[in-house]
Amino acid sequence: MRKTCALFIAPLFALLTLPAAAQSGNAPAKKLYCWNEGGRKVCGDALPANAVDAARTEISARSGLATGRVDRALSAEERAAEAAAAEAERQAALATQAQQRRELAMVESYASEADLRRAYEHRLSLSEGTLKASQMAVTGLRQSLLTLLRRAGEAELMGKPVVKPLADNIRQQHAELLRQQRLLAEQQREADAIAGEFADTLARYRELKAPASAPAVLPVANGS
Known part of the structure; x- marks a missing residue:
């Protein structure tokens, strides 16, 4: 009778303990956390709210x-x-x-x-x-302004005042010259x-058009 009970109890005990063992095996491994708080190292099995954003191990x-x-x-x-920085890197890649x-x-x-x-x-x-046209305009304005200034200087030398239309014309010519x-x-x-762009573009064009250098041919060793 004892032998029969033993044979019945042993499998029953195994069945009762199996779910607990299985549950223990599937449980996630427990972690500890260590972080710096106020210049000192703190460790615990849970993160407080003030340490959620802190670096931790x-x-x-x-x-x-x-x-x-x-x-x-x-x-x-x-x-x-x-x-x-990421946007700058993206823009550089696009460029x-x-x-x-x-x-x-x-x-x-x-x-x-x-x-x-x-x-x-x-x-x-x-x-x-365009440059030549602008240079001619500057030269013409300078000569015109010199003529007006000469007239104003002659009037002052003769003891006469520089009339307002002449003074206004001098100011206008000077502003236009500037x-x-x-x-x-x-x-x-x-x-x-444009000249610099052409020089750079020409150099790059030559690089892109230049044929790839042929691989060096090694001499065949003489068998003698």
């Missing part, structure tokens, strides 16, 4: 070994700076892609270096014509920019 309660690290949450200023497309279009548009030169020579000639000089300086910068 996660430690296995079973092995005592570090299992991971979580960096602190970024501030609003840091997030904005990070977003700005690089656009430059590559322009270079490809340039190579496909100009069959030879002579074609590229002709295209830029047209722009350079237009810029040169405006034309600023315009001429701006046009000169634009002409220099």
